[in-house]
Amino acid sequence: MVDVVFEKVQKKFGHVVAIPGLDLHIRSGEFVSLLGPSGCGKTTTLRMLAGLEHPTEGRIRIGEREVNNVAPGSRDIAMVFQSYALYPHMSVRENIAYPLKKRGVPKSEHATRIKAAADLLQLGPLLDRKPKELSGGQQQRVALGRALVREPKVFLLDEPLSNLDAKLRAHMRSELIELHRRLGRTMVYVTHDQLEAMTMSTHIAVMHGGELQQFGTPSEIYNRPVNTFVASFIGTPSMxxxxxxxxxxxxxxxxxxxxxxxxxxxxxxxxxxxxxxxxxxxxxxxxxxxxxxxxxxxxxxxxxxxxxxxxxxxxxxxxxxxxxxxxxxxxxxxxxxxxxxxxxxxxxxxxxxxxxxxxxx
Ligand SMILES: Nc1ncnc2c1ncn2[C@@H]1O[C@H](COP(=O)(O)OP(=O)(O)OP(=O)(O)O)[C@@H](O)[C@H]1O
Ligand SMILES: [Mg+2]
The missing domain is CATH 2.40.50.140 (Nucleic acid-binding proteins)
Incomplete structure (x- = not known):
């Protein structure tokens, strides 16, 4: 079981208090969205989980292990950023293989793992192309593929669909839902788009000003918002x-x-x-x-x-x-x-x- 737990986690940048004190328990296998307006602390929360920021106070656990002092590379997580950051001079195949090389996964395993990721994301026919020869959605899938080959316990995604046009976004939404269903891994997904959060998540954490407002299923958040902030943030047209x-x-x-x-x-x-x-x-x-x-x-x-x-x-x-x-x-x-x-x-x-x-x- 790979639950992800934040216990009284605080994050300050100098005197800026980005997260005053976060308690959040994400259960194994859930698809959880961190949802809220710009500046509410979503990326900071995700980066602390990834190990890219260190909490000022409090504890973060992944599975049984407290990870406060565990390096990003040893946390068994993979993160997909808003900018896909593919290596332009490498082919799709090489881009996907890169994390395997870096982690010293035996070469004999590479082909099988790359094939599995490519099949899942329908990248088979594109493996020999360079990123610039791909559409935005295809590049996004390569970035996901690169996370997938590592077979991490937890996936972290920070607004991965925001660079895509509306139609492609809707398509990738369905693909991510399907991917989560097939893999059954814990996914933490950052978005300011309430529709994305509502359609994809098993649970949503609504944040405002660094504070968790409500944590619940999409239906709970929609039907029983705990305050006017959550009430007005969820639903189109707004309440x-x-x-x-x-x-x-x-x-x-x-x-x-x-x-x-x-x-x-x-x-x-x-x-x-x-x-x-x-x-x-x-x-x-x-x-x-x-x-x-x-x-x-x-x-x-x-x-x-x-x-x-x-x-x-x-x-x-x-x-x-x-x-x-x-x-x-x-x-x-x-x-x-x-x-x-x-x-x-x-x-x-x-x-x-x-x-x-x-x-x-
Ligand atoms: N390195 C930093 N130094 C100082 N303040 C920071 C730093 N990173 C983030 N902050 C502040 O912390 C708060 C939360 O920022 P964060 O990036 O987590 O927001 P966000 O919810 O991801 O917003 P967005 O939707 O715009 O990406 C903001 O007030 C931001 O200005
Ligand atoms: Mg952000």
């Missing part, structure tokens, strides 16, 4: 966050602008005394347009084909809704709407912390 109030007047009610909606009594952890200011989170699919007790003005209609994104003005607040593509709605119209009360997100207005009661564990 709308608007100021609102919870009222306890007989039953529990939600006040949004001039609208008051009844709520199930048990949707929040703690009932407010009378009134509690909150931040209300509404995912685009949670607002129903065309019927219901609410009245809104249609501000913007954005058809995308199979669905249409509509920005509604609800008492002066912009709220994004996702509706079917064949709508006849026009900007400027007035429409009825409803909210799916069991799928709203409630956050503390001050701290941004989630207030929903979670029915499932």
């Amino acid at each position: 709308t966050l608007v100021p609102a109030e919870l009222l306890a007047e007989g039953g529990l009610k939600l006040k949004l602008g001039a609208h008051v909606f009844d709520l199930p009594d048990d949707v929040v952890e703690a009932r407010p005394d009378r009134v509690a200011p909150i931040t209300l989170g509404i995912r685009p699919e949670v607002i129903e347009v065309g019927h219901g007790p609410g009245v809104a003005k249609v501000r913007i209609v954005e058809p995308t084909g199979h669905e249409t994104i509509v920005i509604l003005d609800i008492d002066g607040e912009d709220v994004t809704a996702r509706i079917s593509g064949d709508t006849a709605l026009k900007a400027g119209e007035t429409v009825k709407f409803d909210l799916r009360r069991d799928r709203l997100h409630f956050f503390d207005a001050g701290s941004g912390r989630r207030l929903n009661r979670d029915i499932r564990p």
